[in-house]
Amino acid sequence: MLVIRHRIETQPHWDAELELNYEARSKSRLRCFSGDGEDVGLFLERGQSPLYDGECLRAEDGRVVRVRAAAEHLLHVTCASAFELTRAAYHLGNRHVALQIGDGWLRLLDDYVLQAMLEQLGAQVDALEAPFQPEQGAYGGGHHHSHAGEAEFSYAPRLHQFGVRR
DSSP: OEEEEEEEOOOSOOSEEEEEOHHHHTOSEEEEEOTTOOEEEEEOOTTOOOOOTTOEEEETTSOEEEEEEOEEEEEEEEOSSHHHHHHHHHHHHHTTOOOEEETTEEEEEOOHHHHHHHHHTTOEEEEEEEEOOOOOOTTOOSOOOOOTTOGGGOSOOOTTOTTOOO
């Protein structure tokens, strides 16, 4: 079994690849299989953010393993106005729905009840298959990687750091 315990910076080359859906990428303990069919055990530090597409891990034998986000059944939500899209996001957030946010759209895991609610609110909802990488939220904390164009998000969260004055 290929045992993995460490997240590392993105590498230009890797020895193996794991294709995982969002739920699997959210687990710190997981048995899965590499793209080549090798048995893999993930034993990552608990309390970290989910693995992201393209993230690299280091196996105990020194190999670099790249994570690939698997395509999932999603709902792609658009609206006629920014107000309507904000209202749709509010109602989904009120239900604690994991939500991927893009410029003028929202994505969530396929759910017929939520689809009906969104359509009742006037949203255009289309089914698609794509990797799912939802927002981690203000309280997510912990591990975050900066990507090109996202440098402003490379900071430790300040919410609920009791006893720390700023």
